[in-house]
Amino acid sequence: MKHIKKIALITTLLTGSLVITACNEAPPAKAGIPPKLYTDSLFAVMNADRANYTKLIIQRLGPNGAGAIKPDEHWKEIGNGALLPAQMFRAGSEAVAEVTDEFTYSLQSLWPINKQNAPKTPLEEEGLQYTVDNPGENFYGEEKLGDVTYFTAVYPDVAVSPACTTCHNDHKDSPRTDFDIGDVMGGVVIRVPL
Amino acid sequence: MLVTLSIAGYYGYILFKADNKQALLIGETSHGHFQIELACSSCHTEAFGGPELIQEACVGCHGAELTEANDTHPKKKFTDPRNADRLSVVDARYCVSCHTEHRKEITAPMGVTLPEDYCFHCHTDVGGDRESHRDLAFDSCASAGCHNYHDNRALFEDFLVHNHAGPWLKEIARLTNPNGAAILASKRVPEQQPTFPEQKAAHPDIHQEWSGSSHADAGVDCGGCHSDVSSGEWLENPGIAQCQTCHIHEAESYKSGKHGMRLAQSLPAIRPADSKMPFKETALSLQQGCNSCHSAHRTDTLFAASEACLTCHNDDHSRGVDSSPHGQLLTQAIAGAIPVEQAVSCATCHMPRAENIIDQETVVQVNHNQNHNLRPNEKMIRPVCMQCHSLGFSIDALADPALIRNNFNGKPANHIPSIDWSLKRVAD
Numbered sequence: 001m002k003h004i005k006k007i008a009l010i011t012t013l014l015t016g017s018l019v020i021t022a023c024n025e026a027p028p029a030k031a032g033i034p035p036k037l038y039t040d041s042l043f044a045v046m047n048a049d050r051a052n053y054t055k056l057i058i059q060r061l062g063p064n065g066a067g068a069i070k071p072d073e074h075w076k077e078i079g080n081g082a083l084l085p086a087q088m089f090r091a092g093s094e095a096v097a098e099v100t101d102e103f104t105y106s107l108q109s110l111w112p113i114n115k116q117n118a119p120k121t122p123l124e125e126e127g128l129q130y131t132v133d134n135p136g137e138n139f140y141g142e143e144k145l146g147d148v149t150y151f152t153a154v155y156p157d158v159a160v161s162p163a164c165t166t167c168h169n170d171h172k173d174s175p176r177t178d179f180d181i182g183d184v185m186g187g188v189v190i191r192v193p194l
Numbered sequence: 195m196l197v198t199l200s201i202a203g204y205y206g207y208i209l210f211k212a213d214n215k216q217a218l219l220i221g222e223t224s225h226g227h228f229q230i231e232l233a234c235s236s237c238h239t240e241a242f243g244g245p246e247l248i249q250e251a252c253v254g255c256h257g258a259e260l261t262e263a264n265d266t267h268p269k270k271k272f273t274d275p276r277n278a279d280r281l282s283v284v285d286a287r288y289c290v291s292c293h294t295e296h297r298k299e300i301t302a303p304m305g306v307t308l309p310e311d312y313c314f315h316c317h318t319d320v321g322g323d324r325e326s327h328r329d330l331a332f333d334s335c336a337s338a339g340c341h342n343y344h345d346n347r348a349l350f351e352d353f354l355v356h357n358h359a360g361p362w363l364k365e366i367a368r369l370t371n372p373n374g375a376a377i378l379a380s381k382r383v384p385e386q387q388p389t390f391p392e393q394k395a396a397h398p399d400i401h402q403e404w405s406g407s408s409h410a411d412a413g414v415d416c417g418g419c420h421s422d423v424s425s426g427e428w429l430e431n432p433g434i435a436q437c438q439t440c441h442i443h444e445a446e447s448y449k450s451g452k453h454g455m456r457l458a459q460s461l462p463a464i465r466p467a468d469s470k471m472p473f474k475e476t477a478l479s480l481q482q483g484c485n486s487c488h489s490a491h492r493t494d495t496l497f498a499a500s501e502a503c504l505t506c507h508n509d510d511h512s513r514g515v516d517s518s519p520h521g522q523l524l525t526q527a528i529a530g531a532i533p534v535e536q537a538v539s540c541a542t543c544h545m546p547r548a549e550n551i552i553d554q555e556t557v558v559q560v561n562h563n564q565n566h567n568l569r570p571n572e573k574m575i576r577p578v579c580m581q582c583h584s585l586g587f588s589i590d591a592l593a594d595p596a597l598i599r600n601n602f603n604g605k606p607a608n609h610i611p612s613i614d615w616s617l618k619r620v621a622d
Contacts, residue, residue, distance in 0.1 A: 094270045
């Protein structure tokens with residue numbers, strides 16, 4: 001009897017101490033935001049802002065609406081000139097670059113009007129081609145530039161309005177002149193250092 | 195041991211204590227900065243600062259101008275990691291990568307210290323992209339009328355195409371007159387000014403001269419200039435600080451240019467003797483200031499815009515004024531034969547009128563930074579040349595050094611094909 005009591009007591013003590021030490025351990029570390037969710041979220045904001053700029057400002061106040069502003073590639077040169085949506089997008093990326101280097105983004109294309117916006121890295125080229133070949137899908141990958149590894153996401157940029165296609169098709173520097181509504185014209189490339 | 199200590203002591207004294215740090219200059223400074231070379235802290239704001247601090251100093255003086263020029267290669271173009279490979283060619287995020295000071299032996303025009311084919315090392319595919327450029331020399335990118343690294347406002351393709359037409363001289367060629375003083379006088383001239391009746395009585399001839407001037411019209415009396423800003427006491431020789439109380443834009447732009455940049459660094463004003471440019475013997479020791487061009491008690495802006503310059507400047511271009519077509523218009527205007535708006539004075543080109551918005555009103559003022567549109571000289575095309583001439587003629591004229599030297603006495607020697615090539619690309 002005494003032995004059983006002793007064993008029970010020791011067992012209880014041992015189990016108790018195990019439970020107590022387990023409870024006193026630090027709670028498991030919170031998981032970081034997965035890179036894909038991070039870039040998807042950023043893209044959601046960028047896309048919404050550009051769509052709103054196009055609908056609420058350019059369409060409303062531009063030549064198709066009130067005629068109060070003139071969206072033009074050389075907006076600085078003309079009275080009441082306004083940035084084209086792609087330029088507004090780029091201005092946003094430049095403003096972000098002045099504030100942080102935790103992520104960068106750019107608007108690129110396999111058929112850019114300005115050669116500087118052609119894909120530079122092999123992953124960018126692969127991503128842009130992927131979004132052309134797989135309509136509706138995004139591309140995610142990792143690449144090493146310099147000595148930093150980046151998570152790179154490419155989101156397709158689709159021609160949603162005749163304004164997109166006619167301007168690009170008519171522009172003398174455009175490598176492609178047969179864009180249609182619904183075509184993937186380029187892509188938003190978001191890059192996050194890992 | 196003793197020698198080392200004494201050398202260290204000598205230079206240490208100069209670094210920390212001496213006012214004149216001449217001995218610390220490691221090399222001749224460039225044409226742009228030689229005036230302020232003894233104000234080390236204008237660039238070297240702190241010891242051990244590194245390139246970021248020097249960059250801040252560059253941007254502090256030159257940043258606004260680059261933004262206004264719609265800089266073609268701003269820093270923000272190079273901060274994206276996808277452009278990291280470009281930076282291994284030239285670290286284009288920092289001014290000093292291309293404009294290194296104290297290296298006069300390798301300094302080219304515009305203070306560039308890179309070999310002249312630097313463009314090609316990033317723009318390797320130009321020959322393939324542009325048929326017209328295939329046979330051009332590797333160092334010809336920044337030729338007159340072609341491309342500039344920073345300021346392409348008069349040279350970008352669409353501008354060339356939009357402005358390709360027009361006669362070389364417009365039928366009605368006239369400039370806007372400055373109206374800054376007239377509009378702003380009522381806002382800037384103080385109601386209360388200290389009066390000095392005994393001084394006025396002692397100088398009747400000066401008072402007589404003053405009473406015909408614009409200052410008299412604006413209600414600026416003796417005390418308006420001849421009084422210390424804080425104490426109100428009589429000031430025998432007013433300086434730029436007094437002028438600046440009302441003529442803010444003119445004083446600020448003056449201090450941004452070569453005439454006043456020493457004043458901006460609290461150094462004594464420049465004199466012709468301090469510079470290597472050709473100046474008249476009689477003017478070598480004249481110290482620069484507002485009064486160098488503007489007579490104190492008489493208003494004669496046409497004199498300030500032309501003959502005042504020739505008090506000091508004695509180079510070929512200045513000496514060529516009288517016989518040049520521009521100069522002949524000036525002579526007629528001085529004689530009263532043609533309106534001033536049709537005349538071309540030194541200031542017409544070198545101190546152009548600028549439209550500024552002040553209190554929601556558009557005011558035309560004279561930019562007193564004579565360097566603002568000087569180099570590269572295509573900067574002059576839009577605000578100055580194109581007021582009277584066509585774009586094509588302006589480009590050709592500014593690309594002819596002999597024509598510039600003789601003050602545009604003749605027609606441009608060569609035709610620059612920039613506009614033609616741009617039109618061809620549109621047609622194709």
